[in-house]
Structure formats: C-alpha cells, structure tokens
Amino acid sequence: MSPIAGDSAPSPLSPGLYEQVVDRLLERRLAALRRSCIEVTDEELDAGDSHAVLADHLRRVVREALSGVIGEDRLARQVELVNRILRELEGADPEGDRWLSTPPRRLLSDWPLEPLGGGKPERPDTPVALGSLLAGTRLDPSLVSQLRKELASANRVDILCSFIKWSGIRILGEDLRAFTAKPSVRLRVLTTSYLGATDLKAVDLLESLPYTEVRVSYDTHRTRLHAKAYLFHRDTDFGTAYVGSANLAHPALTEGL
Secondary structure, rough: OOOOOOOOOOOOOOOOOOOOOOOHHHHHHHHHHHHOOOOOOOOOOOOOOOOHHOOOOOOOOHHHHHHHHOOHHHHHHHHHHHHHHHOOOOOOOOOOOOOOOOOOOOOOOOOOOOOOOOOOOOOOOOOOOOOOOOOOOOOOOOOHHHHHHHHHHEEEEEEEOOEEEEEHHHHHHHHHHHHHHOOOOOEEEEEEEEHHHHHHHHHHHHHHOOOEEEEOOOOOOOOOOOOEEEEEOOOOOOOOOEEEEOOOHHHHHHHOO
C-alpha cells in the first residue's frame, strides 16, 4: 500500500506494469517521474466498469486504515470507522441497512433445523472468503479431507482432472454418492485418455452416479489437457476452487506435496 497522502517525500516507483487508481500521492510520484524523463502511461477510467475499479481501490484504502487502528478498543473503533463510511452512503442506503450489527459478527452458515441426511455438514478447515495455500505438509489438512467437507455443503461441483484413478475414486466414492443422492445437485467431470492413465473402472463409477455428467477427451495429439481443478459452487455465492497438481488419485489426494 502507498504511504499516507500527506507524505512529503514519496518513495520512487519500481519500473514495470501497473493497473492502479491514481490518487493524489501517486499523482505527485508520476509528476516526478515525468520530470525525470521516464515515460508514464495512464488512461481515464471507463464508466462501464468504474464501479468495480473504484470499489477495489476503496477496499485497499479502507483495509489499510482499519489495520492501523490499535489499542484495547480496536474493534469498537474499527466498527465506528466503517459506520462513518456507510453514513456517507446513506443516499444509496437511507434506512442504514448496511450498518454493522451490534456486536459486530459475521454469518458462517444457515441450515434447516431438520437434520440433512445425518446432521449439519462439517465446515472446511480453510476460509471460503479468502485464498489459502495447501502444500500437503503434515501441518496442512489433507486435500481429501477438504474435498469431503466441500462436497457435503456444495450445490454444484465441477471436477477437471487429466487423470482419474480408481484409487482416488475409491476413497471419495461414498462422499460422491452422498452428494449426488440429492436431486438439486449437479456433478460434472472432465478427464482425458492421455497416456492411458485414467482408469475405465473409475469413469464407469462416475457415470453410474445420478445427476452426473462425464466427458472424456480422446485428443492426445493436438491438445494435452493437463489441468487439475475442483470447483464447488454454492447457492450462497460463497464457492470454493482448488487448483493445483492433484489428479483424482490416492497419492495426490492424501500425501502428495
């Protein structure tokens, strides 16, 4: 983040690519660069997507301001700062519905009181609103443990794996069956026949599941699909994506780094 706008001696900018909203501090830096015979390229914001660009800029500024609040009453002062910002938006929210609750809290889930096939789904260990890195070390939750928890609360699932092995399907089989037993869900799987690594038995099991669509790419000459991704969609708009190098195979899901 940039220093505060009142900084009298702005630090130099590193040469390279940017895509950053120009505030007054940055404007002074750019003026100094131009005086130093450095070419600066900028453009006016496009009204078509300016709302997203400005909101992202505001998010960074507000996050820096909130992180700078210290003291025993840190949370209370942060809430007051947020509510002061929201008061400025009263034209768009005259009833103040976007003000923070008292005490401040955040929603984690909502489930029917009646058990859903055995109770409330267990929450994944990683956040659903922030990015996380799973490196496969002993300190990390295993990928298979997280996929099981994701399946329990997802509405739609897309799996993209170059190789699908019976060893991987075997350890996730019960979870996949439980997921596809609900008529409101959808499972889509895309894999390949590249190197003959995908097990036919595994594909047959997936195709036998209800509400499931399986596609296999047989093109091993022009394209070689090598991607691996597990995408979990939720009607709450808080979905999850696992992207890495883990095929649907036992070593990749349990012990691979």
